[in-house]
Amino acid sequence: MSMLSELEGDYAGSVISMQQKKETEIKIENLSMVYQDKNGGKPVTALKNVNLDIRQGEFISLLGPSGCGKTTLLRLIADLLQPTEGRISVSGQTPREVRLQKKYGIVFQNPVLYDWRTVRRNVCMPMEIMGMEKADRTAQVTKMLELVGLLNFGKHYPYELSGGMQQRVGIARALAIDPEILLMDEPFSALDEFTREKLHIDLLDIWTKTEKTVVFVTHNISEAVFLSDRVVVLSPHPGRVSAVIDIDIPRPRNMESKQTQKFYDYITKIRNSFEGV
Numbered sequence: 500m501s502m503l504s505e506l507e508g509d510y511a512g513s514v515i516s517m518q519q520k521k522e523t524e525i526k527i528e529n530l531s532m533v534y535q536d537k538n539g540g541k542p543v544t545a546l547k548n549v550n551l552d553i554r555q556g557e558f559i560s561l562l563g564p565s566g567c568g569k570t571t572l573l574r575l576i577a578d579l580l581q582p583t584e585g586r587i588s589v590s591g592q593t594p595r596e597v598r599l600q601k602k603y604g605i606v607f608q609n610p611v612l613y614d615w616r617t618v619r620r621n622v623c624m625p626m627e628i629m630g631m632e633k634a635d636r637t638a639q640v641t642k643m644l645e646l647v648g649l650l651n652f653g654k655h656y657p658y659e660l661s662g663g664m665q666q667r668v669g670i671a672r673a674l675a676i677d678p679e680i681l682l683m684d685e686p687f688s689a690l691d692e693f694t695r696e697k698l699h700i701d702l703l704d705i706w707t708k709t710e711k712t713v714v715f716v717t718h719n720i721s722e723a724v725f726l727s728d729r730v731v732v733l734s735p736h737p738g739r740v741s742a743v744i745d746i747d748i749p750r751p752r753n754m755e756s757k758q759t760q761k762f763y764d765y766i767t768k769i770r771n772s773f774e775g776v
């Protein structure tokens with residue numbers, strides 16, 4: 500082994516051990532979710548016996564075809580739904596406690612911005628609700644807009660922004676209250692490919708700077724591989740974890756990472772794991 504590859508080996512080892520050393524933050528145990536049909540139809544088992552540990556500071560994706568329960572799992576973590584069986588704990592607390600302490604930031608597929616508020620006032624909204632001092636709010640809005648690259652658009656209204664810019668506002672708003680965990684539900688699926696690729700790079704940059712734990716829902720294999728430390732593959736009827744795949748592609752990742760053999764291999768491996776589902 501050359502000196503260089505020895506060094507690379509050491510470095511790779513230290514990155515892996517750093518990741519492994521991180522503590523479990525979100526613990527999901529024997530989780531099941533059955534939706535009752537309000538019209539008397541058959542109940543739908545959206546998730547069955549899901550077990551998963553999510554580490555602090557990790558970027559993890561929940562990947563699977565439509566209807567496999569990705570959104571349901573994210574909403575259970577967020578305390579927007581209650582499970583039929585099993586439990587979720589977040590650093591020893593219940594999802595409700597975590598939600599009430601404003602430790603979740605949530606980004607939806609559609610950023611749902613208030614049309615009559617400027618970008619600054621949209622980002623400010625959760626801080627107003629929390630009763631934060633005006634001077635602190637103003638400083639935080641500036642910091643968040645800088646983070647998402649929209650500092651010059653603070654006085655614009657949502658209709659004056661592109662879809663990608665609106666989604667950036669959604670991310671800035673979710674991060675404004677400095678949550679510990681960022682929950683993202685297919686945030687880029689409505690965007691064109693070019694905008695999505697740009698936002699992937701920007702999101703990874705934001706994640707590196709803020710060190711949040713990110714739980715990212717997607718049905719796009721390439722997106723999941725590019726962004727994540729681990730990809731959780733869910734299979735439908737009922738939704739269950741069929742594979743958890745470590746993505747050992749070096750960071751920082753860039754467009755060139757997508758042209759590597761490793762990247763293709765992960766995509767093939769994940770695609771194969773769906774076969775027969």
Ligand SMILES: Nc1ncnc2c1ncn2[C@@H]1O[C@H](COP(=O)(O)OP(=O)(O)OP(=O)(O)O)[C@@H](O)[C@H]1O
Pocket residue numbers: 534535536543544545563564565566567568569570571572718738
């Ligand atoms: N409120 C609800 N009432 C009844 N059934 C529901 C409800 N929400 C979801 N379901 C059902 O639960 C299953 C999982 O839905 P969920 O939205 O979590 O899947 P998903 O993987 O996020 O799908 P998609 O990628 O299409 O958003 C589906 O069969 C869905 O029809």
